[in-house]
Amino acid sequence: MDNSQDEVSSQPGNCENYDSSRPVEEGSTQHHVGLAEPYIGQCFDGLDAVYRFYNAYARKLGFGVRKNSSTFSKVSGDRIWKNYVCDKAGVKLSRPSDSLEEFKRRRETRLGCLAKLDVKKCAPDSWIVTNFIKEHNHQLDTPRRTIKHRSHHISHKSVVAKILMEQLHGSGIGPSTIAKTLNATGMDNSISAQNVTDHVRHQRKNHVGFQGLHVYQYLQAQQAKDPNFYFSLELDNNDILRSIFWADSRARNDYIMFGDVIVFDVAYKTNNLLLPFAPFTGVNHHRQSILLGCALLSDETEETFTWLFQQWLKCMFEKAPSAIITDMDHAMYNSIQKVFPNTRHRFCSWHINKHLLENVYEMRNTEGEFIRDYKKFYNSRHVVLSETRWAELISKYQLQNNKWLAKMWDLRRHWIPAFFKDVFVAGMTSTGRSESINSFFDGFVNSNTCLVEFLKQYEKALESRRHAEEVEDYMTMNSKALLYGNTSLETHAAQSYTKTMFKLFQNEFKEILCCLHEKVSCVDNTKTYVVGLSSEDKCKWFEVNFVNTDPIYITCECSKFETHGIFCKHILHILFKKQVSQIPTHYLLKRWTINARNLMIYDSSKLDGINHNSVTLLMKWRLVSLCTTLIEKISGDEESFKSLYSYISQKMNEVNNTGTGKAIEVVGSQVGSTSMAYDHSAISIRDPIQAKNKGRPKIASRISSGIEESQLKCKKRTCGNCGDKGHYATTCPKKNNVSSFYLKFIYFSMQFD
Incomplete structure (x- = not known):
């Protein structure tokens, strides 16, 4: 091969002679025609310009470029010489090995090519070519194969591509789909799924060692956008982040409206530190699951649960829920007794029945007989009857020595339905609500998700879930229910309840014609009936008490209204026979009505039980909700809108001029045991330790029994x-x-x- 230096210009040059406007025809399909070749003496404004020029030249010629060695000044330490080579330059050192592992190494790509470009610094930010070797010792690639070289495969490195990759990944889209989407925009079809995966992995590595601080900064930013955003971080004595709790203003507002019963479950691991995800779940007027705050916990000990429940209670204005449904966890049980002493605590019925199968082996040999007897006990109408049937069950199957059953009997007030006849649970008896929330996040997070990314994905998933409520609102307001009959009672229910709740009402209402009743007694204004389906034995009928006063009062032995908030077929049968035309106002729960959100804003009873120290904050917050609702309603009326704007502007001027406005201090964040907002540069929060709780596997899945x-x-x-x-x-x-x-x-x- 001829000396490559004989084929290039040897005319010396200086930085002043450099013509930066020399054309570089990227994308040309002619390998050796019209090339803008480097030459000795050519000058560039910076090393980036050198690399771009040489890389563009390499792309047209058919090879890739690699940044190689540099020389630095011994005096100033600045780089004074730089070398760029063909990506096939050099050879890898062979490592003798007697094992088969040697054959698993990647194929060799270095062929000892001598093609290179050397530049030397001639002035500040100016570089001159001192050596250029053109010849290669290998075959050059075609244009289609050339773009596969790493130096030319740069579409995924552009700012636009990186932003799009992050945004699409943030929306739960997989690497393969992201690559296809970006390539469809005309990026040379050069972005691969591996490029997307590598970029996402690189972004995650940027958080390593700084996850705790980044979480704090993100939550502070959320609070700046939403003044009523609440968060709290638990740190240990070494400033290591242990647990996180947060709730936005919408969640706090939802709790005031729909916080009578909540479901709490720790059953999902969705981040790279395997911290358990613990959502507080409620149910809205469409019977959809809503989030009332969330947490990532370091462990599942009593101390951690106590900290979390205390923070949640503080966030929710010191107003405890009427009922809470959880799994049968000892640490969780003790914490609830401490923090929510007056809240009715119910164990998840589904988990109870699963644990029964695990712990009562004797019943397997009884075929379906034990199931029938257990079901009979479980569905007992009264506490006394359930106690009698339990004793019969234990005696019949000789389970007196079963320690698990003895323990469950001691906790009977937390799982036997007869003890919850007077407790409103919105129709929920298990933690299925919470687990449905967990499954909703499946498309957004996985076991590789870092903490900050989890918080961001959580917001996106939350927006999607809240959009589902808006869709239900629209469907309810813009559609008319089909009535089963033409009765005024059903018509009133259709006009009052949401679409979902009316469907449940109608399921009960359409059975009233299949029911029969018998009068049992009549004392003053109170009449007692037994009501049931005509196809059932009378022993299965339920007792209904009707008090004929103004307003009327009616109760049923099945307690469906007390537990679900909607009339059962037994009550509806009596009301229909009594020709009652409307659901009595005190039996029409506002939380199930079409205008639940608007009506419950004005409901002063929702303030009951709230700590007076928090009333100022709550009233301020409710005023914001009222203003928002008012603006929504008058947005189509220009005159009303201008009038409201003028009034608010006038009040603002009065406050600014007279200084009569009083500052309201809102404690919206907590770090450790304090409630002060720290400057980011002054706070040190170390990353959480990877959770290893209760021996569960390190996988992102619902924690299994x-x-x-x-x-x-x-x-x-x-x-x-x-x-x-x-x-x-x-x-x-x-x-x-x-x-x-x-x-x-x-x-x-x-x-x-």
Whole structure:
């Protein structure tokens, strides 16, 4: 091969002779025609200009460029010489190895090519070419293959592409779809799914070691946008972030309206530190799940739960819920007793029935008989009857020595339905609401999500869920219910309830014609009836008491209104027979009505139980809600809008001129045990330690119970029925239809909800 220096111009140059306007024809398909070649003496304004020029030249010629070595001044330490080479320059050192691992290394790409470009600093921000070798020792690529070289594969490195990748990834879109989307915009079809994955991974690495501080900064920024945004961070003695709790103004407002019953469950891991995700879930007027605050916890100890419940209570104006539904967790139970002593605590019925299957092995050999007896006990109408049937159940199946059942009986006030006849739970008996919230976040987060990214994705998921409520509002307001009959009672319900709630009402109402009743007694204004379906035995009918006063009062033994907030078919049957034309006002729960949000803003009873120290904040906040509602209603009336604007402007001027306005101090954030807002540069928050709680696996999934884990875990050939080795449960000689029993029991447990 000829010396490459013989083929280039050897005329010396200086920085003044450099013509920066020399054309660079990127994208040309002619490899050796009209090339803007580097030459010795050519000058550039900075190293970036050198690299762009040489890389553009390389792309047209058919090779890639790599930044190689540099020389620095011993006096000033500045770079004074830079070398750019072909990406096939150099050779990798061979490493002798006797193992097969050597064959797993990547294929060799370095071929010892000598093509290069050297530049030397000749003035501040000016560089001159001192050496240029043109010839390569390998075949040059075609234009289509050239763009695959790393130096030319730069579309994904552009600012626009990076922003789009981050935004699309933030919306829960996968790398493959993101790459296809960006390539469809005309970016040379050069962005691959791996490029997207690499960029997202790089962004996550930027948070390593700074996640705690970035979380604090993000929450402070959210509070700056939303003054009623509340957050609290728990730090240990070494300033390591342990737990996070936050709730925006919408969540706090929702709690005032729909916070009578909440579901709390710690059942999901959605971040790279495996911190359990703990949402407080309620139900709105469409019976949709709503978030009333969320937390990421360091562990699931009693101390952590106590801290969380205290922060949540402080956030919600010191007003405890009427009822709370949780899993049967000992630490959680003790914390609730401390922080919410007057709140009715109910265990999740679904988990109770699952634990029953795990802990009462004796019942498997009874086929469906135990199920029938247990169901009879569970559905007892009265506390006394449930106690009697429990004793019969224990005696019949000889379960006196079962410690788990003894423990459950001690906790009977927290799970047996007969004890909750007077407790409003909005129709909820399990933590399924919370788990539905968890599944909703599946498309937004995973086990690689860092904390700040989780908070951002949480906001996006929350917006999507709230949009679903807006859709239901629209459907309710812009559609008319189809009536089962032409009765005034059903018409009134259709005009009052939301679309979802009216459907539930109608399911009860359409059965009233199938019901029969008998009068049992009549004392003064109170009449007692027994009501039931004509197809049922009278022993299954329910007692209904009707008090004929103004207003009327009516109750049913089934307690559907007390627990669900909507009339049962037994009450509706009596009202229909009594020709009552409307649902009495005191039985029409505002939380289920079409205008629930507007009506409940004016409901002063919602202030009951709120700490007086927080009333000022709450009233201020409710005034904001009123103003927002008013603006929405008059937005189409220009005169009213101008009048309101003028009035508010006048009041603002009065406050500014007279100085009569009083500052309201709002404690909206807490770090550690303080409530002061710190400057970012003055606070030190170290990253949380990866959670290792209760021996659960490090995967982003709902935390499974023992029976679920046993079903998923790969086992040796050991029988799950008798415990002997050498066969499975399906071929167990001692088998007594366990699989059939399990399916029946799971089906039965689902019927409780």
